[in-house]
Amino acid sequence: MRKFRAVLSFSEKTTEEPVIxxxxxxxxxxxNILRAGIDPGKRGRMVVEMSGESDRIDGGLTYLRSLDVxxxxxxxxxxxxxxxxxxxxxxxxxxxxxxxxxxxxxxQVSFNAEKCVVCRSCLDVCIYQAMSAVEEFV
Amino acid sequence: MSKTIAEINEKxxxxxxxxxxxxxxxxxxxxxxxxxxxxxxxxVTTGTFSPMCSSGAFFNIKQHxxxxxxxxxxxxxxxxxxxxxxxxxxxxLGATALTEKDPRNANGGPGKFxxxxxxxxxxxxxxxxxxxxxxxxxxxxxxxxxxxQEIGLADMNEAYLFNPRNCYQNYNVAxxxxxxxxxxxxxxxxxxIGNANYCSAGQLSPLFNDPQYRTIGVGTRVFIGGAQGYVAxxxxxxxxxxxxxxxxxxxxxxxxxxxxxDLRQMSSEWLRAVSFTGYGVTLSLAVxxxxxxxxxxxxxxxxxxxxxITAPIIDYSRFYPYGxxxxxxxxxxxxxxxxxxxxxxGKDVPTGSFSSYSLAxxxxxxxxxxxxNGGFQLTEFQAxxxxxxxxxxx
Numbered sequence: 001m002r003k004f005r006a007v008l009s010f011s012e013k014t015t016e017e018p019v020i021x022x023x024x025x026x027x028x029x030x031x032n033i034l035r036a037g038i039d040p041g042k043r044g045r046m047v048v049e050m051s052g053e054s055d056r057i058d059g060g061l062t063y064l065r066s067l068d069v070x071x072x073x074x075x076x077x078x079x080x081x082x083x084x085x086x087x088x089x090x091x092x093x094x095x096x097x098x099x100x101x102x103x104x105x106x107x108q109v110s111f112n113a114e115k116c117v118v119c120r121s122c123l124d125v126c127i128y129q130a131m132s133a134v135e136e137f138v
Numbered sequence: 139m140s141k142t143i144a145e146i147n148e149k150x151x152x153x154x155x156x157x158x159x160x161x162x163x164x165x166x167x168x169x170x171x172x173x174x175x176x177x178x179x180x181x182v183t184t185g186t187f188s189p190m191c192s193s194g195a196f197f198n199i200k201q202h203x204x205x206x207x208x209x210x211x212x213x214x215x216x217x218x219x220x221x222x223x224x225x226x227x228x229x230x231l232g233a234t235a236l237t238e239k240d241p242r243n244a245n246g247g248p249g250k251f252x253x254x255x256x257x258x259x260x261x262x263x264x265x266x267x268x269x270x271x272x273x274x275x276x277x278x279x280x281x282x283x284x285x286x287q288e289i290g291l292a293d294m295n296e297a298y299l300f301n302p303r304n305c306y307q308n309y310n311v312a313x314x315x316x317x318x319x320x321x322x323x324x325x326x327x328x329x330x331i332g333n334a335n336y337c338s339a340g341q342l343s344p345l346f347n348d349p350q351y352r353t354i355g356v357g358t359r360v361f362i363g364g365a366q367g368y369v370a371x372x373x374x375x376x377x378x379x380x381x382x383x384x385x386x387x388x389x390x391x392x393x394x395x396x397x398x399x400d401l402r403q404m405s406s407e408w409l410r411a412v413s414f415t416g417y418g419v420t421l422s423l424a425v426x427x428x429x430x431x432x433x434x435x436x437x438x439x440x441x442x443x444x445x446x447i448t449a450p451i452i453d454y455s456r457f458y459p460y461g462x463x464x465x466x467x468x469x470x471x472x473x474x475x476x477x478x479x480x481x482x483x484g485k486d487v488p489t490g491s492f493s494s495y496s497l498a499x500x501x502x503x504x505x506x507x508x509x510x511n512g513g514f515q516l517t518e519f520q521a522x523x524x525x526x527x528x529x530x531x532x
Contacts, residue, residue, distance in 0.1 A: 019378075087498070088492055089490050092488065104478065127325070
């Protein structure tokens with residue numbers, strides 16, 4: 001049994017393909033959609049949690065790659081550059097999952113990548129550019 | 139009882155000065171009372187680390203053999219325009235300056251403002267070189283008309299930060315009552331009062347600890363960006379006549395300081411460029427000001443707590459930009475703001491700060507250690523700031 005979170009990036013040409021339907025019905029992968037969005041005329045992005053038998057997951061990933069769907073492990077998506085962070089707390093009200101959190105005794109802001117759903121809210125609100133998205137396929 | 143600054147400096151020189159931060163002193167006063175603490179403590183250090191747009195630096199560029207008159211010409215540093223309307227070799231670079239090609243807010247969405255004047259200043263302070271491009275009209279005594287070269291702080295005769303306004307004594311808590319998100323100098327504000335942003339170190343902030351400007355004035359030596367600098371003048375928009383609480387702290391934005399300091403002594407640990415999405419570039423700076431405990435009144439002032447100082451809640455969708463709608467949606471204490479949530483119109487609203495309390499603590503501790511180790515002497519001010527009673531109206 002494997003379980004992991006990933007960011008799927010779809011190009012325009014895959015919009016006709018029922019990708020998630022096929023992953024579930026043909027590859028037997030359990031999909032939990034955490035976030036999904038489409039930029040008109042550009043690309044779609046979906047944050048999913050995938051779980052299933054290892055060989056089934058491999059089959060699903062091969063299927064996705066055959067469609068040029070980029071699969072990126074979620075933890076590679078948003079990074080915090082600790083040396084740029086001043087723990088000001090401007091990001092805190094914008095993080096919907098508490099991945100960014102402040103200890104109100106030490107006043108240190110921490111980032112828990114496991115809780116991050118790559119909503120990207122922090123990217124626009126961090127004035128120190130301490131939060132960055134890794135765009136490249138890993 | 140009372141002490142003089144000369145006596146305190148003597149103790150600093152001999153390594154015997156008793157120094158606490160403005161946060162630590164709260165407990166000390168709580169435990170042993172005003173009278174005893176005032177006798178024993180010599181200095182209380184304040185600190186802040188937050189953005190302030192009214193920042194910039196003067197540079198004097200070393201001349202080449204063939205001289206050039208920048209005044210009346212044009213100069214950019216890494217493409218960011220500097221003010222070239224002084225003498226032949228002086229320029230001023232403002233923190234908010236942007237390159238000509240920066241799209242600002244014109245690309246159908248809030249701009250990113252990734253590089254501007256503050257970034258050039260941070261690069262120089264970090265020891266990097268930047269590209270100076272200068273054009274001049276040429277004179278008999280300054281014939282050169284074009285110059286392009288990489289320069290660092292070592293290629294300048296002088297480089298000093300001169301900020302017309304810093305250390306705002308209190309600031310608005312910003313919210314958005316409209317139904318659309320807005321991008322402001324107080325950050326991104328979610329619609330329907332979805333969040334509340336504030337910007338002050340509260341009980342550690344310099345002017346909250348000297349609310350009547352008893353010790354901070356023109357000529358006060360300060361810790362600024364890693365250097366020892368000075369209060370040059372009352373800051374722009376200095377408004378001592380703001381309404382005040384019984385403890386003397388202002389309930390709205392009030393006093394400000396114009397600060398000056400040598401960029402060559404500064405470090406990027408204490409000086410950072412920042413980019414506000416949809417608003418622009420600005421500079422965050424560490425400032426620490428020591429307060430000599432000359433008497434019990436001054437000690438009373440520095441023992442103020444977050445629960446005893448308040449800030450107004452202001453709408454930045456209509457009231458701030460257009461002067462329309464309700465002027466003030468409420469008042470909250472800094473203790474409430476720092477709890478992470480405040481109540482506005484019966485709704486719990488999460489708070490965020492642009493002033494880093496964590497770094498404010500670090501600044502105040504750093505300054506405390508400098509003083510304890512004899513590395514920072516206090517000064518008498520040479521002229522008082524316009525005061526709460528004698529000051530001009532806003």
